[in-house]
Amino acid sequence: MILVTGGAGFIGANFVIDWLTEGNEPVVNLDKLTYAGNLENLRPLQGDARHVFVQGDIGDRAVVDALLQQYRPRAIINFAAESHVDRSIHGPAEFIQTNVVGTFQLLEAVRAHWSQLPADEQAAFRFLHVSTDEVYGSLGAADPAFSEATPYAPNSPYSASKAASDHLVRAYHHTYGLPVLTTNCSNNYGPLQFPEKLIPLVIHNALAGRPLPIYGDGSNVRDWLYVGDHCSAIRRVLEAGRVGETYNIGGCNEKTNLEVVNALCAMLDERHPESPVMPHASLIAFVKDRPGHDRRYAIDARKIERELGWVPSETFESGIRKTVAWYLDNQDWVAHVTSGEYRNWVSRNYADHPA
Ligand code: NAD
Numbered sequence: 001m002i003l004v005t006g007g008a009g010f011i012g013a014n015f016v017i018d019w020l021t022e023g024n025e026p027v028v029n030l031d032k033l034t035y036a037g038n039l040e041n042l043r044p045l046q047g048d049a050r051h052v053f054v055q056g057d058i059g060d061r062a063v064v065d066a067l068l069q070q071y072r073p074r075a076i077i078n079f080a081a082e083s084h085v086d087r088s089i090h091g092p093a094e095f096i097q098t099n100v101v102g103t104f105q106l107l108e109a110v111r112a113h114w115s116q117l118p119a120d121e122q123a124a125f126r127f128l129h130v131s132t133d134e135v136y137g138s139l140g141a142a143d144p145a146f147s148e149a150t151p152y153a154p155n156s157p158y159s160a161s162k163a164a165s166d167h168l169v170r171a172y173h174h175t176y177g178l179p180v181l182t183t184n185c186s187n188n189y190g191p192l193q194f195p196e197k198l199i200p201l202v203i204h205n206a207l208a209g210r211p212l213p214i215y216g217d218g219s220n221v222r223d224w225l226y227v228g229d230h231c232s233a234i235r236r237v238l239e240a241g242r243v244g245e246t247y248n249i250g251g252c253n254e255k256t257n258l259e260v261v262n263a264l265c266a267m268l269d270e271r272h273p274e275s276p277v278m279p280h281a282s283l284i285a286f287v288k289d290r291p292g293h294d295r296r297y298a299i300d301a302r303k304i305e306r307e308l309g310w311v312p313s314e315t316f317e318s319g320i321r322k323t324v325a326w327y328l329d330n331q332d333w334v335a336h337v338t339s340g341e342y343r344n345w346v347s348r349n350y351a352d353h354p355a
């Protein structure tokens, strides 16, 4: 079986659901259930004996040691992290705690477990660390896209903490021989994304007739990838990636934030004309920029295509269509995850982003 960490969050839950749809290998899912983790994300797996959920922290050695001993997973896929840049600006401490110290503790537990395995199990074992393109910093308009050889230059507490974790993973391979793989992916979107991130936030606000906050002038660029494509890339890297290597994953879908928001508004106009405010684009509100806001991200995904034959299967248009449809069909989920703590976050964050 495999051990997934952070599998109640956005990408982790999509990964676990896809994994058990594509095959039959069981999953142990370790998640702390922070504000971003939600057992409702795993509802399709209720009663499925192939999925074992354990609430716990990747930084808790006793918990991780016990899981490794009990389940002897052949691979670990590490999604667990604090993941939102704006939250890292408001409170970086938890990012250091989970992304740096937590990953370190997890690596220590895995190293202890792996080093006493028989040689054949050691050789087959994999630790796949899921990371981000944000570790590479920010591109100018004419710069080439990030490749695996681009030097790290993280700019936010979030990206710095992810960069630190990537370095630890690399060092555990170089020093101890732990069979690691690292993936650096661009911005994801799709079902189950918490409505603090741009795409689900815009859908959620637009349906309620609330302003759609665009930081700065909306010309910052991200390279968008549908979450299902990220999951298929991770499965492929786990299956055939070369140990010790990193693989960049991206969708070749560079868009300005304004283009993304306009595309969402146009799709919502078509799909949901009964919204309180129409057209949805009339809700666009330019607000004070994010401090240190990275200008542009773009991924050169030629290595994973060349070595592993992976390419994304969704275009931006098809992925956005699926995503909008999912949010319209899952308003109960949205209502559930946006009650309570979410409201405090929205008022704290957007107080710093006046129009
Ligand atoms: P998310 O915030 O939606 O989910 C993170 C999950 O990790 C949550 O379920 C949370 O409860 C859990 N978690 C947090 N701290 C934990 C801890 N100490 N121990 C155990 N579990 C803990 O994040 P996401 O968007 O699904 O991102 C998953 C991973 O992918 C992260 O490592 C992130 O850096 C990376 N990534 C995300 C994107 C993106 O666009 N969302 C892009 C590239 C890479």
Ligand code: TYD
Pocket: 084, 085, 086, 187, 196, 197, 198, 199, 201, 213, 214, 215, 216, 220, 221, 222, 257, 290
């Ligand atoms: P986000 O989804 O937070 O991802 P990241 O910062 O990791 O790229 O933001 C995506 C882009 O959208 C980023 O350039 C910041 C911008 N943004 C807004 O303009 N308004 C918002 O309310 C949010 C949350 C993000």
